[in-house]
Amino acid sequence: MRFKEAGAFLNIDLGALVFNWEGMRRYISPSSRCGAVVKSDAYGLGAEKISSALYRAGCRDFFVAYLSEGIALRRVIGDSGRIFVLHGFFSGTEREFTRYKLIPVLNTIEQIEGWLLYTQKVGHRFPVALHFDTGMSRLSFSRQDQEFLFGEGQDKLKLLEVVLVMSHLANGDIQGDKKNEEQLNLFRDIRDKVSKILGYSPEYSLSATAGIFLGKEYLFDLCRPGLGLYGIYPYIGLEDKILLRPVVSLYAKIIQLQRAHIGQSVGYGSSYSFTREGIIATVCLGYADGFLRSLGNKGYGSICGKQVPVIGRISMDLTTFDVTEVPSKDLYIGQEVEIIGPHNTIDFLANSGGTIPYELFTNIGDRYYRRYKNEEKLFSVDRK
Numbered sequence: 001m002r003f004k005e006a007g008a009f010l011n012i013d014l015g016a017l018v019f020n021w022e023g024m025r026r027y028i029s030p031s032s033r034c035g036a037v038v039k040s041d042a043y044g045l046g047a048e049k050i051s052s053a054l055y056r057a058g059c060r061d062f063f064v065a066y067l068s069e070g071i072a073l074r075r076v077i078g079d080s081g082r083i084f085v086l087h088g089f090f091s092g093t094e095r096e097f098t099r100y101k102l103i104p105v106l107n108t109i110e111q112i113e114g115w116l117l118y119t120q121k122v123g124h125r126f127p128v129a130l131h132f133d134t135g136m137s138r139l140s141f142s143r144q145d146q147e148f149l150f151g152e153g154q155d156k157l158k159l160l161e162v163v164l165v166m167s168h169l170a171n172g173d174i175q176g177d178k179k180n181e182e183q184l185n186l187f188r189d190i191r192d193k194v195s196k197i198l199g200y201s202p203e204y205s206l207s208a209t210a211g212i213f214l215g216k217e218y219l220f221d222l223c224r225p226g227l228g229l230y231g232i233y234p235y236i237g238l239e240d241k242i243l244l245r246p247v248v249s250l251y252a253k254i255i256q257l258q259r260a261h262i263g264q265s266v267g268y269g270s271s272y273s274f275t276r277e278g279i280i281a282t283v284c285l286g287y288a289d290g291f292l293r294s295l296g297n298k299g300y301g302s303i304c305g306k307q308v309p310v311i312g313r314i315s316m317d318l319t320t321f322d323v324t325e326v327p328s329k330d331l332y333i334g335q336e337v338e339i340i341g342p343h344n345t346i347d348f349l350a351n352s353g354g355t356i357p358y359e360l361f362t363n364i365g366d367r368y369y370r371r372y373k374n375e376e377k378l379f380s381v382d383r384k
């Protein structure tokens with residue numbers, strides 16, 4: 001998408017990204033190191049630019065979900081730096097993991113057995129991570145798996161070259177929740193058992209963004225923030241502990257303005273009708289761009305600081321706003337409506353649409369013209 005044909009602009013401030021990573025890195029040091037979760041195209045913001053900026057800032061531990069994301073990332077960051085693939089591997093892809101120096105996160109007994117089959121065939125051990133369940137009941141070694149691995153399956157563990165052992169908090173964003181402490185204690189127990197069986201101590205990792213701020217005991221060797229890097233607080237109140245700068249703003253152009261008379265309805269299903277005279281602005285973004293359909297008659301934009309409500313349903317490529325209250329000097333074709341920005345935060349938008357910032361971000365379409373800010377500044381101070 002070229003600038004002159006674009007209907008909407010996604011601004012991504014790489015300076016703010018690095019500021020946030022640095023802030024968290026300092027917060028957890030020296031006891032723990034700060035990695036970066038860049039799965040799902042770095043939460044929709046562009047894994048290549050995001051990872052490259054973080055690498056240059058000093059980040060050396062990256063987490064992606066899929067093999068393909070890992071391969072793309074390896075091309076970006078070069079030979080050094082560790083890339084963990086959270087889903088582990090699917091049978092038949094083992095060779096690509098070793099070829100691109102990707103570390104599979106093994107989550108099931110089948111993955112362990114498959115990996116051992118492969119490494120024994122090629123006669124070489126390669127580094128792996130192990131993911132244990134402590135309360136998510138999602139992808140990771142279940143209770144039964146753990147009984148097996150700490151019992152009769154011990155020998156399998158011993159055959160692996162384990163570099164990282166991890167778990168994931170279910171309620172990290174709820175401070176004081178009993179479950180966090182439960183998971184912490186289970187993870188400590190796992191740590192002791194694994195280290196004893198292996199006869200060496202791999203690194204341990206428990207916390208994503210929210211967990212980092214639960215207390216020092218949650219940090220272990222490596223943290224795995226995603227959301228915080230992108231400038232979003234996982235819960236209200238965290239502002240007191242760390243300053244995160246917003247990374248993303250989104251603006252969409254007005255493509256048409258029209259007067260509305262009393263009783264005039266707007267959009268599919270005529271779900272909105274004017275009860276007074278007004279002005280409708282049609283704007284270049286829709287649910288195909290990730291502007292969720294649930295924001296119909298609920299979301300807001302902002303023009304020169306003046307809040308404007310979404311009226312009618314969201315279409316695939318277009319959205320209509322009531323701009324009656326905006327001074328006429330600020331109303332013209334091509335005017336950019338702030339969709340996410342200083343007057344309209346992503347939290348507010350997500351709330352209005354009944355969702356969370358994660359979902360809004362990862363739905364960001366690829367029809368936006370992307371403007372990466374502060375790239376030159378970062379890359380001129382290349383620190384190895």
Ligand SMILES: *Cc1c(COP(=O)(O)O)cnc(C)c1O
Binds near residue numbers: 039086207228
């Ligand atoms: C996505 C994810 C993270 C990052 O979580 P944030 O809340 O975005 O910081 C960390 N660890 C695992 C296992 C994840 O799936």
